[in-house]
Amino acid sequence: MNARILLLLLWPFAVSAQGFAGLGTGTDGFSTPQQPAIFDFPADHGPHDDYRIEWWYLTANLTAEDGTPYGLQWTLFRSALTPDGGEGWSSPQLWMGHAAVTTPDAHFVTERLARGGIGQAGVTADPFEAWIDDWQLVGDDFDTLRMTASGPDFAYDMGLRAQGPLVFHGDAGYSVKSAQGQASYYYSQPFYDIEGTLTLPDGDVVVSGQAWLDREWSSQPLSDNQTGWDWFSLSFEDAKLMGFQLRQTDGTAYTSATWIDADGTTTPYTDGAFSAQPLSVSSVAGREIPTLWRVLLPDRDLDVIVQAINDQAWMDTSIPYWEGPVTVTGTHAGVGYLEMTGYE
Amino acid sequence: MLLNVTNLYKSYAGPDGALPILQGIDMALERGETLALTGESGSGKSTLLHLVGGLDQPDSGVVEVDGVDIGALDDAGRAAVRRDKVGVVFQQFNLIPSLTVGSNIAFQARLAGRDDTVWIKKLAARMGLSNQMEKYPEQLSGGQQQRVAIARTLAAKPALVLADEPTGNLDEATADTVMDLMLDLVAETEAALLMVTHSERLAARMGRRLHLRAGRVA
Amino acid sequence: MTKAGLQALLSHWLRNPVQLFTLVVGLSLATALWSGVQAVNAEARASYDAAAETLGEGQFAQITATTGTIPQADYIKLRRAGWRVSPVVEGRLDGVRLIGIDALTSPGGIAPVGLNEGDLTVDMITSGILFATQDTLDQIEDYGVQTLPNPDVAPGVILTDVGTAQRLLDMDGMLSRLIVAPAQPVIQPPLADVVSGLSVRPPQGGSDVARLTDSFHLNLTAFGLLSFAVGIFIVHGAIGLAFEQRRPVIRTLRALGFPLGRLVGLIAVELLVISLIAGAIGVGLGYIVAAALLPDVAATISGLYGASVSGTLQLRPEWWLSGLLIAVGGTAMAAAASLWQLARMPLLASARPRAWAMQAGRGRLTQGALALGLLVTAMLLGWLGSGLAAGFGMLAALLIGAALALPVVLDRVLAFGASRAKSVMAEWFWADTRQQLPGLSLALMALLLAMAANVGVSTMVSSFRLTFTGFLDQRLASEFYVYADDAEQAAALRTYLEPRVDKVLPIQSADQGVRGLPSEIYGPTAHATYRDNWLFLNAAPDAWARIEAGEGAAINEQLARRADIAIGDEITLAGRQFAVLGIYGDYGNPIGQVIVTETTFETLFPNVSPLRFGLRMTPGDVPALAVELRDTFGLAEANMVNQAGIKAFSLDVFDRTFTVTGALNVLTLAVAGFAILMSLLTLATMRLPQLAPVWAQGLTRARLGRIEIIRAVLLALLTAALALPLGLALAWTLLAVVNVEAFGWRLPMFLFPLDYARLAVFAVVAAVLAALWPARKLARTRPADLLKVFSNER
Ligand SMILES: Nc1ncnc2c1ncn2[C@@H]1O[C@H](COP(=O)(O)OP(=O)(O)OP(=O)(O)O)[C@@H](O)[C@H]1O
């Protein structure tokens, strides 16, 4: 009973043979996202214990003073074993934190696990604080945050300041994930300016750049026939794009995207508008993983090449996946983050 | 009468039912008498000898030794008769391998409480065994072993000496010497001798002769 | 042709079923004893491994609290400060050890690795599941918590979630200790900055349990080996007899053109098959033996060393395979000589069996010489040899030499008896017994070894018990022992206790190398307790007085032996020279020890202050004082040791050890008894020519039967008389040679005449039981069968 086996069995994301399918299709008494999506802030920045799965997912493209690009990730997952449950140790809430720093030639990653109910991890909405162990994402409000994390070989301490409004994906925050109607609540704060210090084996590095925070919760994020996803968050000079494709067993994909103007105005795109094609794969942790993509959004005349800054940005955590910074070239230039799951 | 056998029956279990061996034997023997028991091989000579010596029990009939009906005795009683009244010499394997010749000769006499060292010395000398007394039976020749057996039997001065082809394994010359000795000594001790033999020559040297045929005295 | 040859060879067993039976049963019993002991050993070892896995005590640093428990809030504080620690809650539930862990934070390798994936359910966290072996689960009451049997959890341990453990142990909000993960973040504040009252204990490394239990296992293994040797004597006898009796067949087969090589091969294959069958039976029996013994062994080991051993047995392949192997190997050993002889036998060698069992030992002289040589070797090894190998070599030479000497010695004794015999029956009895000797000697050797092993092992265990309890009296002279958590508490305790007890004896020690050997230096207060109770193995005159005057030091036996220090030699402590004035026994301690007086100690080690105290007081007042100390100082139970409790406990442990050795004793004797029975049965048929003349000359069969029993008793008694010195020599070798080499101290040897007398009675009973059946058979032999001896065909 090491933690990894336990987690694979308990964690709804558990990677099974068919990909991210541990969840099943039933909701077992959990709440499910409803339309229209109505949000209540700041309360909705906090946890929704009656939903099975939820995350606070922050990625950042950073640059050091010498121009070296860095990627940074801070994620807190919440997973509920049952929709309601006990206090203290018998709380059904489990927490998982992932932190990573990616450089062009190294990828530092670490993981924390915690039981809910005992104070080791959690999220409060007002004032905002998300934490697991000594890692935290904390601020008086959601716009000004301090973010820390540490692992055996790295640590970071960053300050964030939002430069724009929250943006809502799909239908005003109701994001459909499959033709069968699986959906989640999904909003982002993609406008953070970020600066701070990375502590790496070679010493401290002062960095600054752009951060993107995703908030999502649901009880049934994937359909039976979906094996994994490729998620892109790209920042161009005057706009941003969030797009993902959910790969399906028949070789097709279900796609969704949001075009975000500099002022925060969003244009949602339903299945088929956005597409992403793998151009070449890298061998990562014994698997073949596409690290060079062509991404298309014809409606915006977008045709770009997305390339990983470090092919080996492998998250060797209980539930392994690929997550790392990318550069974008083509009709639009910029940087961004790529997340790929379900590659066996 | 030293030995009185009346209407003796004995059969053995055969493959198809009881196999009658002795079918009504009558026989008597006085002290000092010598009797040759002859008959074909398998006619029951040894069987009769064993019954007379209290070594086995008859199916019916009476064996009286020195006035005692040994059929009425228990195991211990028959053992006492063997020890005190009878001496037996077999064709072979008469001796106790773990004891010396001297001890073998004295064995029965001492068992019976008639240990007469002078007599035993004399016997051994007569049998030509004086130099063999400390040897073990396995170190003797067949003829020597039979002489020891005879000496042992006579050492206890039994009233009745039974011998079952005592010289059967010996060559003729040796057999004659052993026989002479035995007859002399039996006469000296006034014992009766019942001897089974195949040899006409030997039978002729005995006082009387009894021939068995088909389980009866012919 | 092979088939015809095989048929001819195998027909022998059909006509001599008793021989086949002896062979198979002898081999089975030998294998059974060996593999039974091995199974017990293997099971015990597997249990230690499981225990080590469960606790992982050794491999990780731990955080503990001076108060005994850690508030859960401190755990959260530590986690939130960047300390990667994992909580453990531990306590007793119905006498079973309940351990609660948090699987999400525990470092890998701490929990039983073998839990099935299907066992892990949501229930484990939300409502609780107790994981343990079925045996362990059976020991607790129903707490309304789901249970799940799992054989990989260490016996006597229940594993569950922290929350469940807190609930069942009434420890809400409390933790017993924290395990520190090997990988810690780069940024981490010192422990004391985060919480107070907690301290880190570094990882402890290898498990002590294995080392401590080694001596016990060494004993058991030696016993298993001896039992096997006993069995091999039986097998050797049976095989030798079978070879002899088959000589005519073999000669005929060869005369008919059967190649010798193939003949040898056939016999080898035949023996292989027989040994495999017997081995399989033996392994089965061994399983039963082990299953019967295991609970006692488990109790002994857990009592002795606190290591829990599962009470149930598992069929491990390495175990039954080794059982089969040793059966085949033993047969090969026993048959080697016979096969070799067969392979070299000229075709026309006498076809007549040499009356194998009867022949007066032709090789007696050589055998005697060989025995003498081995015994001398044993003596020389004991005198001049050094090292564990020499010790075991000495044991082997001693045992084999004595076994070989047995028939020679018995023959002389019987010859003497015969020469002194008055009556004719006595003369015959001695002579006949003597003649039987060659046929019985293998069985008697088996009996000799079995009894010697009994004497040796029980002497050793009893001596150990006596020494150890005496040693406890010496060491635990104080009625009550109190351990303080820190210097401050120690000082307070001392002030508090001084007016309340007869005498407070501080116990303080410092670790220091002495002549390059790791040692601990003790500085006890000068007090009658030490003068009266500590006995020296060797000492200068007035040793205590001079040590108290600071003139010198006393050292333990281990140190004296290993560093070769004699009385009067000097050792260096903290830069000062001390004369060694006394050497004392210190059983069970792996390292060296030095005693100086308290004042000397204080000058040598000014920074060490005593945390432990021995209290001289009225024994009856101990429980009350314990309660007082708990209430006043919050002293945990573990910090207070009642001397009476320890003594009762250690006696209990020894008594359990006796149960196991006792059971093995009985089994070994039973095997030897079986050997005698089988030898007598085999001899019975061959003996008729010896007995028939005696019967014909006037002995009843019943009397002959009785004499057979008397003969068995005589032989058993004579063997017992020889087994006693051999057993004592064995015990001496174990205590004074093997133990010194293996553990560094010599155990004094004590004698237990009553035990030996009882053993002799057992041996005689075994012999009588073995002789009973053959004697009865003899008493019932039909006269016709006796008479057959005298007629023709023989
Ligand atoms: N114990 C026995 N069981 C069965 N049959 C037996 C037994 N002893 C003897 N017989 C049989 O009884 C018969 C008589 O045997 P006995 O030995 O008395 O003959 P015998 O006249 O002495 O022969 P021989 O001259 O060959 O010695 C024989 O047919 C023999 O086979």
Ligand SMILES: [Mg+2]
């Ligand atoms: Mg005849």
